[in-house]
Amino acid sequence: xxxxxxxxxxxxxxxxxxxxxxxxxxxxxxxxxxxxxxxxxxxxxxxxxxxxxxxxxxxxxxxxxxxxxxxxxxxxxxxxxxxxxxxxxxxxxxxxxxxxxxxxxxxxxxxxxxxxxxxxxxxxxxxxxxxxxxxxxxxxxxxxxxxxxxxxxxxxxxxxxxxxxxxxxxxxxxxxxxxxxxxxxxxxxxxxxxxxxxxxxxxxxxxxxxxxxxxxxxxxxxxxxxxxxxxxxxxxxxxxxxxxxxxxxxxxxxxxxxxxxxxxxxxxxxxxxxxxxxxxxxxxxxxxxxxxxxxxxxxxxxxxxxxxxxxxxxxxxxxxxxxxxxxxxxxxxxxxxxxxxxxxxxxxxxxxxxxxxxxxxxxx
Amino acid sequence: xxxxxxxxxxxxxxxxxxxxxxxxxxxxxxxxxxxxxxxxxxxxxxxxxxxxxxxxxxxxxxxxxxxxxxxxxxxxxxxxxxxxxxxxxxxxxxxxxxxxxxxxxxxxxxxxxxxxxxxxxxxxxxxxxxxxxxxxxxxxxxxxxxxxxxxxxxxxxxxxxxxxxxxxxxxxxxxxxxxxxxxxxxxxxxxxxxxxxxxxxxxxxxxxxxxxxxxxxxxxxxxxxxxxxxxxxxxxxxxxxxxxxxxxxxxxxxxxxxxxxxxxxxxxxxxxxxxxxxxxxxxxxxxxxxxxxxxxxxxxxxxxxxxxxxxxxxxxxxxxxxxxxxxxxxxxxxxxxxxxxxxxxxxxxxxxxxxxxxxxxxxx
Numbered sequence: 001x002x003x004x005x006x007x008x009x010x011x012x013x014x015x016x017x018x019x020x021x022x023x024x025x026x027x028x029x030x031x032x033x034x035x036x037x038x039x040x041x042x043x044x045x046x047x048x049x050x051x052x053x054x055x056x057x058x059x060x061x062x063x064x065x066x067x068x069x070x071x072x073x074x075x076x077x078x079x080x081x082x083x084x085x086x087x088x089x090x091x092x093x094x095x096x097x098x099x100x101x102x103x104x105x106x107x108x109x110x111x112x113x114x115x116x117x118x119x120x121x122x123x124x125x126x127x128x129x130x131x132x133x134x135x136x137x138x139x140x141x142x143x144x145x146x147x148x149x150x151x152x153x154x155x156x157x158x159x160x161x162x163x164x165x166x167x168x169x170x171x172x173x174x175x176x177x178x179x180x181x182x183x184x185x186x187x188x189x190x191x192x193x194x195x196x197x198x199x200x201x202x203x204x205x206x207x208x209x210x211x212x213x214x215x216x217x218x219x220x221x222x223x224x225x226x227x228x229x230x231x232x233x234x235x236x237x238x239x240x241x242x243x244x245x246x247x248x249x250x251x252x253x254x255x256x257x258x259x260x261x262x263x264x265x266x267x268x269x270x271x272x273x274x275x276x277x278x279x280x281x282x283x284x285x286x287x288x289x290x291x292x293x294x295x296x297x298x299x300x301x302x303x304x305x306x307x308x309x310x311x312x313x314x315x316x317x318x319x320x321x322x323x324x325x326x327x328x329x330x331x332x333x334x335x336x337x338x339x340x341x342x343x344x345x346x347x348x349x350x351x352x353x354x355x356x357x358x359x360x361x362x363x364x
Numbered sequence: 365x366x367x368x369x370x371x372x373x374x375x376x377x378x379x380x381x382x383x384x385x386x387x388x389x390x391x392x393x394x395x396x397x398x399x400x401x402x403x404x405x406x407x408x409x410x411x412x413x414x415x416x417x418x419x420x421x422x423x424x425x426x427x428x429x430x431x432x433x434x435x436x437x438x439x440x441x442x443x444x445x446x447x448x449x450x451x452x453x454x455x456x457x458x459x460x461x462x463x464x465x466x467x468x469x470x471x472x473x474x475x476x477x478x479x480x481x482x483x484x485x486x487x488x489x490x491x492x493x494x495x496x497x498x499x500x501x502x503x504x505x506x507x508x509x510x511x512x513x514x515x516x517x518x519x520x521x522x523x524x525x526x527x528x529x530x531x532x533x534x535x536x537x538x539x540x541x542x543x544x545x546x547x548x549x550x551x552x553x554x555x556x557x558x559x560x561x562x563x564x565x566x567x568x569x570x571x572x573x574x575x576x577x578x579x580x581x582x583x584x585x586x587x588x589x590x591x592x593x594x595x596x597x598x599x600x601x602x603x604x605x606x607x608x609x610x611x612x613x614x615x616x617x618x619x620x621x622x623x624x625x626x627x628x629x630x631x632x633x634x635x636x637x638x639x640x641x642x643x644x645x646x647x648x649x650x651x652x653x654x655x656x657x658x659x660x661x662x663x664x665x666x667x668x669x670x671x672x673x674x675x676x677x678x679x680x681x682x683x684x685x686x687x688x689x690x691x692x693x694x695x696x697x698x699x700x701x702x703x704x705x706x707x708x709x710x711x712x713x714x715x716x717x718x719x720x721x722x723x724x725x726x727x728x
Contacts, residue, residue: 007453007728041670063671083671084624086635086687089371108627111686139672140625140633147627171669260448261504263472263511269504271450275702276727279643305535306405306698307427307447307727308503322475323450334670338639339702341725361705363640364371 001351003344004325008258009272011336011343012327015352017252018234018345019051025216025233026055032220037061037080037209039231042334044359045343046074048234059102061229065093066362068103074358077101080209082167082229084112084132084140090364091119095160098125104207106167108132108140113155120160129155130167130209133194135187137171145193152203165207166194166224174214174283176243184215188223195224214245237333238292242284253343254294254327255336257309259320268299268320270309272328278335279304291328301328365715367708368689372622373636375700375707376691379716381616382598382709383415389580389597390419396584401425401444401573403595406698408723409707410438412598423466425593429457430726432467438722441465444573446531446593448476448496448504454728455483459524462489468571470531472496472504477519484524493519494531494573497558499551501535509557516567529571530558530588538578538647540607552587559588578609601697602656606648617707618658618691619700621673623684632663632684634673636692642699643668655692665692 003012029036038052039061049060049071059078062068068079077100084107085094094116097103105127107113113129120127131151134141142148148166156163170187173180191208198205211219211228213236219228232239235253236246255277257270272291282289293299293311296318303310309328313320330336337343338360345353367376393400402416403425413424413435423442426432432443441464448471449458458480461467469491471477477493484491495515498505506512512530520527534551537544555572562569575583575592577600583592596603599617600610619641621634636655646653657663657675660682667674673692677684694700701707702724709717 008451009727084633084686086622086624087372108625109686112624115687134628138628138631139669139674140627142627143629258450260450260476261472263504263506264498264502265507267502269448274642274644274699278638279645279699280638281643305503306702310503322448322473323479335638335643338670339725340727361703363373363704 002349003256003346003351004349006256006344006351008256008325009276010256011340012254012256012346013235013343014252015345015347017250021233021236021250021252022052022055025230026057028217029228030056034219034225035227037227037229038234039082039229040067040071040359042231042234043337044357045355046071046076046358047355049076050074052234064362064364065090065097066364067359068097070359070362072097072101080104080106080229082106084108085116086112088115088119091115094127095119095123095125098127099123104128104130104164106130106132108142108151110151110154113151113158113161117158117160125160126162127160128162128164130165130207131155133166133168133190135168135170135190136183137169139169139171141168145190145197148194149197149201152198153201156203163203165205165209166191167209170210170212170215174212174243180215180218184218184221191223213240214243232333235333238329238331239283242282248294248329251329253333253336254329255291257326257328259322259324259326262320262322266312266314268311268313270311270326270328271307272309273307274304275306276339277304277309277328277330278332278339280332280335282331291330294327294329366713367620367710367715368713370620370708370715372620372689373640374620375704376618376620376710377599377707378616379709379711381614385597385600385614385616386416386419389594390421392581393592394420398583398589399591401591401593402598403446403593404431404435404723406595406598407701408721409719410435410440410722411719413440414438416598428726428728429454429461430728431723432461434723434726436461436465444468444470444593446470448472449480450476452479452483455479458491459483459487459489462491463487468492468494468528470494470496472506472515474515474518477515477522477525481522481524489524490526491524492526492528494529494571495519497530497532497554499532499534499554500547501533503533503535505532509554509561512558513561513565516562517565520567527567529569529573530555531573534574534576534579538576538607544579544582548582548585555587577604578607596697599697602693602695603647606646612658612693615693617697617700618693619655621690621692623686623688623690626684626686630676630678632675632677634675634690634692635671636673637671638668639670640703641668641673641692641694642696642703644696644699646695655694658691658693
């Protein structure tokens with residue numbers, strides 16, 4: 001089967017580009033003595049998580065208990081849940097997972113620590129815990145080294161839990177390189193103060209987990225960091241191009257669409273809207289557009305309906321015909337993959353494999 | 365089971381409110397001699413489509429062949445696909461559907477008409493066709509009465525197709541009432557010119573299909589319209605509140621979430637992000653926010669990560685605790701439902717039913 005034979009819209013992954021992305025990141029980590037723990041939210045496919053492990057990843061990251069279950073069922077046994085697990089039902093599922101796998105969880109509250117401890121105690125499980133720091137994104141994470149210290153001590157004292165170290169998500173560093181460098185100093189300052197305080201209190205830190213795709217190749221510049229958790233690097237997307245992390249040649253994933261209408265002047269409508277691409281905005285430049293037409297940078301994907309992509313082609317010299325296929329690089333691959341039950345692995349024009357997105361929809 | 369027992373995030377539908385929404389719209393249509401053909405993209409659940417038919421709908425609308433298949437498999441046999449079906453593979457599926465159900469399709473190109481005709485001819489199916497008009501949203505649809513006429517004649521001449529009338533989507537009328545009234549005049553002008561021309565040419569028009577939820581209760585004010593296709597009215601959402609179409613009491617659907625972190629000052633983080641609510645923007649007012657916390661209008665859901673909703677609570681007098689449940693009305697119900705495999709029907713605090721969203725992910 002060829003790409004041209006796929007019904008549209010379909011998500012296709014160029015296997016050569018993907019393999020190159022995986023291998024580059026693994027090489028970087030090896031050269032810099034960093035453990036690689038890819039965030040699998042970007043693909044949610046166990047077979048792809050296994051490709052990452054085959055490239056030398058030390059384990060995987062997930063966002064949800066349901067995603068962890070899917071990965072564990074596929075035989076992956078070293079899993080970080082980089083999300084606060086709150087409530088008895090979820091704590092019990094987590095404790096159950098921890099009887100079958102090496103499970104680590106990040107948290108920022110005594111409430112989460114206590115309920116996980118209670119559940120782990122019931123099943124005789126040991127759950128490894130990272131204390132999450134708010135290094136500037138202002139989402140989750142404790143605010144200063146005293147709070148780090150208090151929560152770490154609490155975790156160390158609770159039965160069923162093992163304090164392993166620190167985690168942070170530098171979401172505010174999804175910016176151009178120069179701005180990242182300026183923001184990094186404050187991150188490092190917080191990390192250093194926390195590590196010194198924990199060291200003085202004899203609370204040993206074995207893991208400092210940082211990094212996201214935008215900062216992944218700068219992992220070695222963060223104080224104490226010995227593990228990174230990039231997700232999007234497997235595919236890359238228009239947002240990563242926007243901050244200069246990837247070029248169009250590094251984008252492994254695209255959405256194959258068909259032009260379904262050209263009847264409005266200056267417009268071509270493709271069969272990929274917000275229910276195919278997601279309505280995630282472009283987080284760079286002028287923020288405009290919902291994706292990039294690979295073969296025509298002059299066409300602007302300026303608006304999405306649920307099932308229609310509105311291409312403004314008034315600045316394009318290309319002619320658009322009803323029925324032709326177009327490949328679009330989405331703004332944000334994680335959200336695009338999440339819309340689909342299947343994605344296709346292709347080599348050149350040939351469809352080589354189809355993956356079920358088995359981690360999709362595991363919202364809980 | 366009670367709502368408080370649901371794992372979060374979960375989508376819940378207040379059955380009493382939903383029934384009232386269904387019945388009000390059905391009453392309006394009866395009183396105004398309009399056929400009701402609800403767009404089922406908003407829920408994608410056959411059981412809910414059947415509730416709409418039980419309230420007197422004459423058939424349903426879908427966006428995709430895959431959605432039509434799901435509805436037909438559930439026994440629903442009068443289906444409008446309000447989307448241009450382009451390409452041989454899709455045309456053949458459409459023709460197959462037309463051998464089993466009363467299928468109508470909207471289109472705006474000769475290419476679409478020809479390929480559907482060829483496929484219908486092969487299976488001896490008859491496909492009813494509406495010509496789509498661009499009444500001002502500038503997405504799909506032909507531009508003037510001459511193009512309407514040319515395409516209608518072409519359809520009437522092609523074997524396997526039956527020209528039935530006109531369809532339009534007044535997406536640009538998702539605005540406040542006063543603005544809608546101003547824009548309606550141009551829509552009516554185009555409709556009247558087209559109907560006169562078709563009448564003069566002896567091309568009988570039996571269906572003029574208009575309407576979306578924002579304009580649904582104004583269906584009788586559009587020239588010649590005898591059918592409307594509202595979708596969101598079954599649930600309503602923050603966007604419908606924003607343009608004054610619904611009040612909070614009319615919103616049947618909400619997302620039950622849990623506060624998972626309060627460690628950042630002025631913030632509470634809930635476990636519903638863009639993969640739960642969708643990142644669809646607010647299309648009214650200042651455009652800010654990704655949903656409304658039902659019990660606290662002073663909390664602003666100002667940002668979404670994939671699995672985190674960032675509540676700015678700095679203007680709220682309420683205290684937020686890790687572990688508590690919050691219900692959120694999303695900006696756009698269609699996109700929210702599309703994120704989920706199941707949604708729950710509740711009466712008061714009791715969970716009465718669970719529906720599989722079987723039409724979800726049928727992107728093709």
